[in-house]
Amino acid sequence: MPGTSYHLGFQGRKRIVKMLKQIMEQRRASSIAYDDILYCLLHSKDSKYNLSDEEIIDQIITILYSGYETVSTTSMMAVKYLHDHPKALEELREEHLEIRKTKKPGEAVHWDDYKSMSFTRAVIFETSRLATVVNGLLRKTTEDMVLNGFTIPKGWKIYVYTREINYDPFLYPEPLTFNPWRWLGKNLESHNYCFIFGGGSRLCPGKELGLLQVSIFLHYFVTSYRWEEVGRNEILQFPRVEAPKGLHIRISNYHA
Numbered sequence: 487m488p489g490t491s492y493h494l495g496f497q498g499r500k501r502i503v504k505m506l507k508q509i510m511e512q513r514r515a516s517s518i519a520y521d522d523i524l525y526c527l528l529h530s531k532d533s534k535y536n537l538s539d540e541e542i543i544d545q546i547i548t549i550l551y552s553g554y555e556t557v558s559t560t561s562m563m564a565v566k567y568l569h570d571h572p573k574a575l576e577e578l579r580e581e582h583l584e585i586r587k588t589k590k591p592g593e594a595v596h597w598d599d600y601k602s603m604s605f606t607r608a609v610i611f612e613t614s615r616l617a618t619v620v621n622g623l624l625r626k627t628t629e630d631m632v633l634n635g636f637t638i639p640k641g642w643k644i645y646v647y648t649r650e651i652n653y654d655p656f657l658y659p660e661p662l663t664f665n666p667w668r669w670l671g672k673n674l675e676s677h678n679y680c681f682i683f684g685g686g687s688r689l690c691p692g693k694e695l696g697l698l699q700v701s702i703f704l705h706y707f708v709t710s711y712r713w714e715e716v717g718r719n720e721i722l723q724f725p726r727v728e729a730p731k732g733l734h735i736r737i738s739n740y741h742a
């Protein structure tokens with residue numbers, strides 16, 4: 487229905503599909519071997535997967551959508567929670583300043599540095615637990631299922647709402663408290679009730695890439711800047727119940 491967000495989203499999707507079709511045409515007319523996903527997908531026709539154009543476009547849109555909003559929202563919410571919890575920020579900054587001590591000015595961080603960022607990983611998981619970006623998981627039943635006396639027939643598409651699990655006081659004591667330390671050394675990430683990145687064979691394929699991106703952002707952010715919140719912030723409820731529309735912060739140089 488015109489005027490609704492759904493309608494706007496649909497119009498947006500049409501524009502993206504048009505753009506991608508044009509790019510695909512240009513790519514097909516070119517002999518350049520691009521080093522990107524679109525190039526691989528276009529050449530999937532030579533492999534056993536043989537994706538149609540529609541499927542290739544769908545893959546690109548899925549990756550753009552899944553890979554952008556999740557990482558940017560998690561980064562923003564980490565900045566918010568760290569601002570509100572100076573002890574956590576201090577420990578996180580300490581972790582990153584230790585890494586910087588082993589580097590020359592401007593030298594990039596490496597894989598081993600990233601793997602040593604255990605508190606950072608805990609901060610990201612705690613942020614994702616409280617500010618859950620993906621509320622639930624889509625699945626299709628492959629057989630009739632009885633759940634609490636209700637039958638879900640075979641073939642139904644179901645949305646498994648997983649967000650509330652993150653606030654269960656039996657699983658996460660004091661669930662509304664931002665406590666990254668709860669993730670350290672307890673292997674909480676691998677528990678079968680942790681659905682932050684989904685589960686089973688459809689587990690988020692971008693999980694490690696997403697964690698890496700947020701970690702690298704935090705590395706440079708906390709070692710370069712201080713920040714304070716400015717303006718009203720009522721949209722960022724705790725825990726977040728609506729998509730946040732933005733975080734207003736004033737940034738200054740950490741070393742100044």
Ligand code: HEM
Pocket residue numbers: 548549552553554556557560614619620622623624681682683684685686687688689690691692693695696697
């Ligand atoms: C903090 C970052 C991220 C979070 C919290 C997140 C979370 C999730 C969740 C909960 C799912 C559903 C999994 C399921 O159904 O079991 C999912 C699926 C997916 N994610 Fe992520 N994700 C993140 C980053 C990324 C990145 C960086 C990419 C790629 C660049 C990505 C690509 C995908 C794709 C393609 C799917 C669909 C997988 C499928 O249906 O088989 N995600 N993600």
